[in-house]
Amino acid sequence: MNLQHLITGMLITAATLATSCGTQQETTDFEYNDERFADLQMLRYKVEGFENLSLRQKTLVYYLSQAALSGRDILWDQNGRYNLRIRQLLESVYTNYQGDRESEDFKQFVIYLKRVWFSNGIYHHYGCDKFQPGFSEDFLRTAMKDVAAEKLPFDTEELFPVIFDPTVLPKRTNQADGEDLVVTSGGNYYGQGVTQAEAEDFYLKMKEADPDPAHPIMFGMNSRLVKENGVLKEKVWRSGGLYGEAIDRIIYWLEKAKTVAENDKQVAVIDKLIEYYRTGDLKTFDAYSILWVEDTEGDVDFTNGFTESYGDPLGMKASWEGYANFKDKAATERTEKLSANAQWFEDHSPVDPRFKKQNCKGITAKVIVAAILGGDLYPSTAIGINLPNSNWVRAEHGSKSVTIGNLTDAYNKAARGNGFQEEFVIDQATRQCINDYGDICDDLHTDLHECLGHGSGKLLPGVDADSLKAYGSAIEEARADLFGLYYIADPKLVELGLTPNADAYKSQYYTYMMNGLMTQLVRIEPGNSIEEAHMRNRALIAHWVLDHAAMAATEGSTPSVELVKREGKTYVLINDYAALRTLFGELLAEVQRVKSEGDFEGARQLIEQYGVKVDADLHQEVLARYKALNLAPYKGFINPEYVVTEDKDGNITDVQVRYGEAYDHQMLRYSQEYKTLPFINE
Ligand code: ZN
Numbered sequence: 001m002n003l004q005h006l007i008t009g010m011l012i013t014a015a016t017l018a019t020s021c022g023t024q025q026e027t028t029d030f031e032y033n034d035e036r037f038a039d040l041q042m043l044r045y046k047v048e049g050f051e052n053l054s055l056r057q058k059t060l061v062y063y064l065s066q067a068a069l070s071g072r073d074i075l076w077d078q079n080g081r082y083n084l085r086i087r088q089l090l091e092s093v094y095t096n097y098q099g100d101r102e103s104e105d106f107k108q109f110v111i112y113l114k115r116v117w118f119s120n121g122i123y124h125h126y127g128c129d130k131f132q133p134g135f136s137e138d139f140l141r142t143a144m145k146d147v148a149a150e151k152l153p154f155d156t157e158e159l160f161p162v163i164f165d166p167t168v169l170p171k172r173t174n175q176a177d178g179e180d181l182v183v184t185s186g187g188n189y190y191g192q193g194v195t196q197a198e199a200e201d202f203y204l205k206m207k208e209a210d211p212d213p214a215h216p217i218m219f220g221m222n223s224r225l226v227k228e229n230g231v232l233k234e235k236v237w238r239s240g241g242l243y244g245e246a247i248d249r250i251i252y253w254l255e256k257a258k259t260v261a262e263n264d265k266q267v268a269v270i271d272k273l274i275e276y277y278r279t280g281d282l283k284t285f286d287a288y289s290i291l292w293v294e295d296t297e298g299d300v301d302f303t304n305g306f307t308e309s310y311g312d313p314l315g316m317k318a319s320w321e322g323y324a325n326f327k328d329k330a331a332t333e334r335t336e337k338l339s340a341n342a343q344w345f346e347d348h349s350p351v352d353p354r355f356k357k358q359n360c361k362g363i364t365a366k367v368i369v370a371a372i373l374g375g376d377l378y379p380s381t382a383i384g385i386n387l388p389n390s391n392w393v394r395a396e397h398g399s400k401s402v403t404i405g406n407l408t409d410a411y412n413k414a415a416r417g418n419g420f421q422e423e424f425v426i427d428q429a430t431r432q433c434i435n436d437y438g439d440i441c442d443d444l445h446t447d448l449h450e451c452l453g454h455g456s457g458k459l460l461p462g463v464d465a466d467s468l469k470a471y472g473s474a475i476e477e478a479r480a481d482l483f484g485l486y487y488i489a490d491p492k493l494v495e496l497g498l499t500p501n502a503d504a505y506k507s508q509y510y511t512y513m514m515n516g517l518m519t520q521l522v523r524i525e526p527g528n529s530i531e532e533a534h535m536r537n538r539a540l541i542a543h544w545v546l547d548h549a550a551m552a553a554t555e556g557s558t559p560s561v562e563l564v565k566r567e568g569k570t571y572v573l574i575n576d577y578a579a580l581r582t583l584f585g586e587l588l589a590e591v592q593r594v595k596s597e598g599d600f601e602g603a604r605q606l607i608e609q610y611g612v613k614v615d616a617d618l619h620q621e622v623l624a625r626y627k628a629l630n631l632a633p634y635k636g637f638i639n640p641e642y643v644v645t646e647d648k649d650g651n652i653t654d655v656q657v658r659y660g661e662a663y664d665h666q667m668l669r670y671s672q673e674y675k676t677l678p679f680i681n682e
Pocket of ligand 1: 001002449454476477480
């Protein structure tokens, strides 16, 4: 599970306590902001501390970074069956076009191409709607004449309606209640003609036939479900199977990584991952996950594989992602304090004791430095990750939780002085609080969310982990966020030295409510409702609390939180922070009950009532105020490059990190160096 970057996080500018990030070194020569297009801002991140690693560790990071980039084509194909062909078409035109590169059509074409690059396909990475090109079909047809025929070895005609016709495959992942989510989603996880009912039935039967239901594999996680001659079957993603060419390339780099691993445990982890990639066997994947969770000694670590299921409307099939990282030792002390006290937090949480874990074990948490981002983590990325996702592996072996310090730091530095706070925060005193404590509380909320929130609680015996179906992801994120919100105000954190005083948490309460009620709406097109799981979770929490604060207010008294108008503008006003904490606690108890009991109807009602709908007037107001600031609502990162020096025998003698590659150059280079799959994967 991952924690995406909250939009509020971008506005926080405090440097007072930034030492907790481990990247306190102010740098004036590093430019965090790069180019901007459409609703996107490209950023760069620094790989702080890379130069302090040993040569062996640097080499390991290099090999793992190659493995993380080698699965790129897999994600493109998962995001839509025409994506690899469309990418080739667009890139060929981009590099070969002989016409006027200053014309409006060509400029619009470039924006479209960059959006497709950013999204790893033709759908918005967050909203999931298909992009509408700002150039004409005629322009593309004419421009294609400049491209040599052998560059486009497939039927280009069938790509035109996919690019231009808004009614053809309009959405990547559809979450609309009541529709056939499989048939109406344009992602490539299910073959043509497969319905939602058929897919659900297929996996239900598989689960019922499971010989070891206490340790269920993640059914369907690594395959496309297709219908052949009327019969449903899985095409498994493995060496020799679907995506086999890309997987073989990943294995090649993993084999090299093994030769410079930090210890025997790490060798065993990589070996097991290779075995899984070769067989596609999900029992082997669980065995790998257990080894990976238990490998905590080394500094260098990685994720590489089919991991998160947000892109599948049924929440089973996992998109491919990869990244490499190493530990930020100073900042990790912070998360170690939390994990050392995991049982205390579990015991004191406001949820029903029946849903609590008696034995919180194996929750490891660390702050890391990302060295490369790949697959579904690139260029839009998570700032916190908690894995593995298998419920029973988490319950019996624990999970590994990370906060990615150098990315949070890059967001914060890039957002300095952008005017966001002045526009949306109600008054100077609140802004001051956010200035003083925003950074540290944001990081801490991420830590609490990842190392304690996701790891807390348990399902009642016999409850199917998938029983919340399409609502499962949003409920799980809400659970983790609420755990963090409830505890960030706890005196225990002051006692542990994690928050500087008993008021610091207020910065997080304010920005969270402001984001959930108002500012996250800048990511939604006018007229649309909220679909993405993390956004639904934030809206659910903020609106539920607003609603219950109003209900709790007796006549004549003010509610603990409300929306107020000042000079025609709407603001969040928090009158009673302590009462807000009580409400977060009440909702945490309810959300945990829904999860533990597998109460689908309860989940549906919570999310449909509070997490989906958008107030049209407020939405319009927020969009207008945001637009006036001229900021991009989404951000993503350009990767650094690793430059290897070898001696005459081919041994690596040095690895250096280099910044400054232009985004289009990086994309065209990746399409050459990491082109692994055929244009059609059928
Ligand atoms: Zn999460």
